[in-house]
Amino acid sequence: MYRLALRILFADRTRYFTLVSGIAFSTLLIVQQASVFCGLMSWTDAILRNSRAEIWVMDTFLEQVQLPRPMREIELTRVRSVEGVKWAVPYFHRVLPVKQADGQYKMVQVIGLDNVSLIGAPRNIVAGNLENIRSPDTVMIDDYAVERISENFIAPNGEKRDVRLGDWIDINGSYFKIGAICDANRPIYGGPYIYMTYKHAQGILSPDSRTLAYMMVATQEGADIPTVVERIKKETGLLALEHEDFSWKTLKWFFANTGIPLAFGNTVVLGLIVGAVITGQTLFSFVTENSRILAALKAMGTSNRVLLNMILLQATSAALVGYGIGVGLASAFGLFVIPLKKPPFILLPHTLIIVFIVIFVIAMVCALLASRKVLVLEPDTVFRT
Amino acid sequence: MSGKSEKVIELTDITKSFGSGRAKVDVLRGIDLTVDAGEMLMIEGPSGCGKTTLLSIISGTLKPDAGKVVVLGKEITKARNRNLAKFRARHLGFAFQLFNLIPSISIWENVSVPLLIQGIKGREAKKRSIEILKEVGLDDRSSLLPNKLSGGQQQRVAIARALVHEPEIIICDEPTSALDGATGEHIMTILRQLTAEKNATVVIVTHDPRIHHFADRIVHMEDGKLLKS
Numbered sequence: 001m002y003r004l005a006l007r008i009l010f011a012d013r014t015r016y017f018t019l020v021s022g023i024a025f026s027t028l029l030i031v032q033q034a035s036v037f038c039g040l041m042s043w044t045d046a047i048l049r050n051s052r053a054e055i056w057v058m059d060t061f062l063e064q065v066q067l068p069r070p071m072r073e074i075e076l077t078r079v080r081s082v083e084g085v086k087w088a089v090p091y092f093h094r095v096l097p098v099k100q101a102d103g104q105y106k107m108v109q110v111i112g113l114d115n116v117s118l119i120g121a122p123r124n125i126v127a128g129n130l131e132n133i134r135s136p137d138t139v140m141i142d143d144y145a146v147e148r149i150s151e152n153f154i155a156p157n158g159e160k161r162d163v164r165l166g167d168w169i170d171i172n173g174s175y176f177k178i179g180a181i182c183d184a185n186r187p188i189y190g191g192p193y194i195y196m197t198y199k200h201a202q203g204i205l206s207p208d209s210r211t212l213a214y215m216m217v218a219t220q221e222g223a224d225i226p227t228v229v230e231r232i233k234k235e236t237g238l239l240a241l242e243h244e245d246f247s248w249k250t251l252k253w254f255f256a257n258t259g260i261p262l263a264f265g266n267t268v269v270l271g272l273i274v275g276a277v278i279t280g281q282t283l284f285s286f287v288t289e290n291s292r293i294l295a296a297l298k299a300m301g302t303s304n305r306v307l308l309n310m311i312l313l314q315a316t317s318a319a320l321v322g323y324g325i326g327v328g329l330a331s332a333f334g335l336f337v338i339p340l341k342k343p344p345f346i347l348l349p350h351t352l353i354i355v356f357i358v359i360f361v362i363a364m365v366c367a368l369l370a371s372r373k374v375l376v377l378e379p380d381t382v383f384r385t
Numbered sequence: 386m387s388g389k390s391e392k393v394i395e396l397t398d399i400t401k402s403f404g405s406g407r408a409k410v411d412v413l414r415g416i417d418l419t420v421d422a423g424e425m426l427m428i429e430g431p432s433g434c435g436k437t438t439l440l441s442i443i444s445g446t447l448k449p450d451a452g453k454v455v456v457l458g459k460e461i462t463k464a465r466n467r468n469l470a471k472f473r474a475r476h477l478g479f480a481f482q483l484f485n486l487i488p489s490i491s492i493w494e495n496v497s498v499p500l501l502i503q504g505i506k507g508r509e510a511k512k513r514s515i516e517i518l519k520e521v522g523l524d525d526r527s528s529l530l531p532n533k534l535s536g537g538q539q540q541r542v543a544i545a546r547a548l549v550h551e552p553e554i555i556i557c558d559e560p561t562s563a564l565d566g567a568t569g570e571h572i573m574t575i576l577r578q579l580t581a582e583k584n585a586t587v588v589i590v591t592h593d594p595r596i597h598h599f600a601d602r603i604v605h606m607e608d609g610k611l612l613k614s
């Protein structure tokens with residue numbers, strides 16, 4: 001009987017095609033949106049992932065990593081004296097304009113690293129040498145900065161080309177030479193990263209500006225990190241967070257304060273509705289159009305349970321195929337956009353599992369609703385045409 | 386079929402009405418009827434007199450308001466729906482006015498449906514389906530789709546389907562009324578012959594007088610009651 005159910009479904013080409021493409025479309029939309037969303041959210045803590053610290057110390061009222069609230073320099077000494085702290089280094093972070101050849105500005109994120117240790121520099125250097133940034137007026141820019149600045153760059157000899165090592169750029173009115181290029185994680189907004197020493201970074205701003213955005217802290221061997229975090233909070237009145245917690249705090253801020261989750265959520269819900277409507281409608285018309293034959297099967301002694309299973313099986317098989325196609329298309333989309341680096345595409349296994357369950361549940365619910373008609377059908381209706 | 390009871394179907398004082406209140410229609414008004422084993426019984430009467438309703442009740446696809454229906458010694462009026470479905474699958478074969486073949490599967494697969502319902506599958510089901518198709522003269526068409534056949538041929542397929550699981554009782558509602566005279570005659574000849582061979586009991590509702598001569602007995606129905614013939 002079940003093989004028969006599938007044969008009947010497959011034989012009805014148009015309807016099978018509609019059912020599968022409805023589910024595939026729905027899956028594609030949801031998986032694609034969810035993956036782009038995950039990608040985008042992965043950009044929110046790019047700063048933290050580029051600079052990795054065991055513990056970050058910041059102003060108590062700080063909301064997320066992209067919105068630093070600089071502290072007084074003196075706090076650095078206080079944090080260093082907390083028991084269990086091995087070292088604490090300053091971290092400068094500020095969005096500043098870079099002047100273009102045409103006089104326009106592009107925003108970049110200037111990161112100032114501890115003068116001595118250069119702790120917090122991205123590890124992946126693609127050109128030049130990190131040590132170069134110790135020299136006066138020398139900075140390291142990331143590959144994204146190369147891309148952005150090159151859009152409108154004119155070399156001293158008047159040639160229009162990409163920026164490269166040795167070129168000079170104007171950051172907020174001061175000139176800096178490019179001494180290294182690194183590959184860093186991209187930010188969700190705020191522009192590319194330019195790394196320099198803390199001292200150089202201070203020099204860009206007016207002398208009375210506060211410059212200590214964060215402190216990067218390492219704990220002594222054998223120290224319990226959460227305990228040290230608690231101690232820093234208690235003894236300094238500042239906020240201390242482990243790397244993961246800071247990422248979370250930032251992510252939560254984006255959920256609560258931006259329309260991004262809502263925008264993606266809307267599309268996902270739309271995908272669900274489209275999928276549910278097409279599936280429901282197709283199964284329903286399938287049952288309605290075949291009601292005479294279903295009644296005949298019923299008269300001939302097919303039980304309600306078997307009929308229900310037949311319809312559930314039809315829905316399940318269409319859902320499986322549609323899901324497969326949808327995930328395939330979404331992955332193809334992902335492979336296509338990943339090299340573009342524009343919308344990051346992160347297809348998590350969680351997404352696949354959740355979408356699978358959701359699609360499956362939708363198909364089941366639609367099949368159950370559609371089969372209601374069959375279940376209440378009196379077998380004697382087969383005699384009444 | 387149990388040997389001691391020659392009565393395959395026994396209806397006692399069956400009543401059935403549809404609707405309620407003012408719109409209530411008494412369709413069956415006290416029907417008593419027995420059918421013997423191997424008998425071919427025809428029920429005829431004017432349109433709307435309740436023939437199909439009576440047939441539905443005999444076949445256990447509809448429950449009467451009152452009265453007793455005993456089929457093959459089992460009181461089906463008392464049976465639960467699920468058991469009734471099993472009972473029908475096992476002991477009854479159906480042929481309908483509009484054939485009701487499944488258009489998307491082959492002829493032999495259509496014939497095998499009653500076997501599938503009972504859980505007989507695969508080779509066995511195919512073998513038995515082709516065998517019965519041979520008996521209705523359509524084994525050479527067994528892998529075609531139903532719409533490749535004429536109306537008469539489709540009804541022959543339907544009859545093969547009604548017989549494939551060797552039921553004791555065959556239920557037919559207007560089996561010839563969608564067919565022309567000669568084809569109807571041919572269908573009835575086949576049905577008569579095959580059911581006689583298998584000693585099956587046949588109940589046919591019809592208002593096609595051209596096939597009356599196939600019947601062992603004809604009951605006339607009018608206004609919800611059977612008339613003595």
Ligand SMILES: Nc1ncnc2c1ncn2[C@@H]1O[C@H](COP(=O)(O)OP(=O)(O)OP(=O)(O)O)[C@@H](O)[C@H]1O
Pocket residue numbers: 403404410412430431432433434435436437438439592
């Ligand atoms: N499910 C139902 N609900 C309401 N009325 C019904 C129902 N089934 C049958 N009837 C009514 O019962 C009466 C008898 O119907 P039935 O189909 O048994 O007649 P019939 O003798 O088979 O007629 P025909 O020769 O036209 O097929 C008709 O008036 C019909 O409208």
Ligand SMILES: [Mg+2]
Pocket residue numbers: 436437438
């Ligand atoms: Mg009728």
